[in-house]
Amino acid sequence: MSSHHSPKHRWFRRWRALFLLGGFGGFAVWAIAICINLYIAARSPVDSYLVLGGSIRREIYVAAQVAQFPGAKVLISTGSAAPCIRILFEQATASLDQAWLENCADSTFGNFYYGLPLLKRWGVKKVRLVTSPTHLPRAQWMAQIILGAHGIWVEPDIVEEIGIPGNQESRFKTALDVTRALVWAVMSQGYRPNCDRVTRLSSVDLEAWRRRGFQCEHQAGIEED
Secondary structure, rough: OOOOOOOOOHHHHHHHHHHHHHHHHHHHHHHOOOOOOOOHHHHOOEEEEEEEOOOOHHHHHHHHHHHHHHOOOEEEOOOOHHHHHHHHHHHHHOOOOOOOEEEOOOOOOHHHHHHHHHHOOOOOOOEEEEEHHHHHHHHHHHHHHHHHHHOOOOEEOOOOOOOOOOOOOOOOHHHHHHHHHHHHHHHHHOOOOOOOOOOHHHHOHOOOOOOOOOOHHHHHOOOOO
8 A cells, every 4th residue: 555645635735734824824814903903993082882781870871971071972782761861861961862772682792792783883993881890801801802803992981880780790601601702703704783673862752751651770860750
């Protein structure tokens, strides 16, 4: 039996090596480009807030920020009731036209799954991630992985909660979501999910909500009949 490989086998090995080398080279170029974009974005002004739902104190905070530093767009992902958020923004004299409500997400992963396409559409380069201490470090790592893979720099904006938080973190939950984030960072390069429940805050009809009735979290200090 000959110890030499056949011409067909040698041809296959060469093409396999070229394929692997090309794939590694393409990944290296992409990674370098992302690092350059992140370096530039980190030194840019904040152009968006991403608010993770879970406590109305986060929306109180971002309304005050928008009133004080107008210009940045706001995306609130599955937050408090829409009329409550509108009233908070009105009380803070914050612009309603630069805030959007996304209500497709049903988890922290969903916040970024549905939020990323909107941030990309807006051309966001630097985002403030508004959440609470009990949501860390899981939310921050997921944001930095998923958004960072698209050249979006993430800065956490931590809002303290009052009382017993509804969210409970665990190592298992963190490991699972970080793994999902790593997978989605790659898959999202070629696929963007669409949320059909995105509402501009200025289009929220308070009178219609008042006729139907609604309640806000006590911490908001909003009383509606």
